[in-house]
Amino acid sequence: MTRQGAYKNPIAKYVHEYMFWKKELAEKGFLPNAHYEAFFTSLFGLEKAFYDGKRLLDIGCGPCGSLEWAGNASQRVGLDPLAEAYGFLERAPQQMEYTPDFVESISFPDASFDVVTSINSLDHVDDLAKATAEMARVVCPGGHILVACEISPAPKPCEPTLVGWDLARHFPGKWRVLDASRFPFSENVSASILHKQPLAPSAPIPPHGVLRLILQKGEKNFEKDAGGKPF
Template sequence: MADTDGTMDERAVTRAGNPGNPHGQFGEQMLERMNRSHADVTNWALDQLEFKAGDRALDIGCGGGATMGRIASRIQAAGGMGHVSGVDISEVSCETSRRNNEGAIRAGQMDVTQASVESLPFPDGAFDVVTTVESFYFWPDPQRSLAEVARVTRPGGHFLLVADVYRRPDLAPEVLQNIERYDLTVLAPDKYERLLRKAGFSAAKAHLKDGTTWIAVEGTR
């Protein structure tokens, strides 16, 4: 696991940090790395949505908090005065998100709450936009969790489920091993669309990025 100089390679840090529920020192390191390594897929996915001035947004499985900042910038560019909430099941993720968004939290423009997607601590229709990046893989009961996401999305609002891998026949053996190792939910595009519709979204559309295995599934409430 450790290199000869005592440091750990990235895969070892990820295993020790547990991407499904980050904890401890390796969890923190992994979250900071994911804040950088998920930038491209997240920015591409957020391009699929239209943000408006005053939008109330929620990021589920907010991890190290970078997506919250990216959403806030887009609301700002659309005219500002919105609010971004983050939830995560992991205490370390919540602490890291808070640390990385300290100024916006102090200014009352963001908040972070420790909670699981299965039971979101928000009223019905509380959000115009709900996102989740690289987190759906780990959700315990996908159908029930998505119904809870639909509950907090206002009618006409949007949900975006982002993943850097979806189920297709040509996945590399190491990707398949990872899916098995962490018992990840990785579905084909039409299966995501069906799940979202069944969960209460009136429309669902999977966006795929050419030349990659990225997917952004957009649900309209």
């Protein structure tokens, strides 16, 4: 089940997000991005070559340059409602593009991207149904959606939307579920996947954990998860 959280103060949420990055910059003197390549490759069991010549859209990208590593892609776009505000932070020059769209209303036409990613961002959105519909809309046939998201039992000020283990069902259209792995939560979303083993499909479903989801837009509707069991 996917539920909307109790926190409904988007202004406070975005102020908190901006101040987080401003503090990071003040403490470190720069905003590092060398670690992002592993988030888009090792995190999903993919090689960098998977992105050769592809058009990439990263949802909730932040200001660091999450796609700077992907020089082999044909297009690199980061989506973040704070993209224009992030321009006031002192950042190193970047090659990727930014758009200040909300994921609930993406300004690109249908089928604009080969890969749409969301790493630790879907629980930050204000309307999950609209967000997943827009992500599905802008992916081309045969393209992929990659998601890594915390499944939390309680909302937080910056993560007001509670995402459920059944997230795949909330993307409209026809999809192949290539992966729907559950991980125990450890420190943060990326650490949970990179440093832990996925739970067995037969294991009890925990109230708290991390979901790794890989979807491919295709002709077959998703009725079973990657392990062959119904959702």
